[in-house]
Amino acid sequence: MAEKEGSQESRLGFSLGSDHIAFEVDESVYPLEAVYGACYLFLEKCFVFLSRSKPQVIDVRLTSQGSTTAGELDALAGEFANALLAQALRLKLSQSTARIREYYTAAALRAATSAPS
Secondary structure, three states: OOOOOOOEEOOOOOEEOOOEEEEEEEOOOOOHHHHHHHHHHOOOOEEEEEEEEEOOEEEEEEEEOOOOOHHHHHHHHHHHHHHHHHHHHHHHHHHHOHHHHHHHHHHHHHHHHHOOO
């Protein structure tokens, strides 16, 4: 996100406002599903707003639900970045093990339908 007038840069290099922190997520690095997963984990911690200002870039804005300091907002963004990485890895592992899960599910269903009554 472009820096807005009246905002400053956080310790992590994100755009920091009085009650929010904003940053861009590159979809070539983090798939949209991973962004949604990270957002879901933060629904109880803050207000999450997503938008798109340019192709393949997701603008994320985390707004505090109460009074907060710049340090707390910066920490919140850091936690979000870590959650985003974890969600991207979870998605990649899920995709890479899909065939194994399908095989075991099919084998279990075959065994259940061929078992004598």
